[in-house]
Amino acid sequence: MPKVDSYKDRFEEIPRGIRVIDFKYRWRSCSSKNHLNFHWKIILAPMTIVDYIVVHEMAHLIEKNHTPEFWEIIGTVLPDYEQRKEWLRRNGKYLDI
Template sequence: MVQKEITMNPLRPDRIIRSRRRTISLEITRDAVLVVRAPLRTTEAYIGSLIEQKRAWIEKKMAEMKGRPAPGKRRFVQGEEFLFLGKFYSLEILAGSDAGISLGDRFYIGEERLPECRRLLIAWYTEKAASILPARVAGVAAILDYRPKKIRISDTRRRWASCSTSGTLSFCWRLVLAPPEVIDYVIVHELVHMRQPDHSNLFWEKVRLAMPDYERHREWLRENEQMLAI
């Protein structure tokens, strides 16, 4: 009996980002997009070869991302719950009021402002992120002896944070919905990237030394990221 040889179609990256980094990394985003971050002179042939070597891991991660349930659509109605620093707060609509967003034992908004609730919530979270995240970065960086040059608050949808080659750390405002210890894990992750720009075993060992229980916080972020959407 003649056996037919099965040929698999080559995997191709959705995005290739070249920079002055020294190592190459593969990333599967929350949207199941394959992103390759590579040094400037890395050839496409080498990238293709690496992707084929990592095919099993890539396909597994893509299946995980595609299999995650889509977040429920926000309705912005009385009693709907929203996270802030890992705690749920119900939305309270104030009848006949034109008040913006405020937080007490729950989130409050005036009835007249309800049509713009989503925009007002995002503005509120972004403002809180601009004060909370730089302060937490400063505290963690001082303990671990890192000196980031600049902290930015962004509105990225595919990454929680990033570290530039110039020493700028960027964080998505949505992080302030997560518990403080999860925020600190993301901060540690990016600080370690300042000296270890890849995701090698050495990188994760440095993260572990800085935060021995980081895996628990990393898993929380993976399992609950859908709740951090507005």
């Protein structure tokens, strides 16, 4: 996935695998074995939101939980991540085309 490749240099860990699948109720996941899974519908989002989704999951390669450290990792890569996160919260439901 090109977006993952574009952020690899910003993280200490790299994914062991990447899959694009049809999730029912989520946009992405990171397995305990560092495999990243993305819902195929993210491609319908603006690229800035796709970046947020990818960076969010790549941060889970380092910190599995949504701790303050996790959000700090995201913030170092995407300083405006809170706006992107909010956009996804508000508009993600409309990507179901």
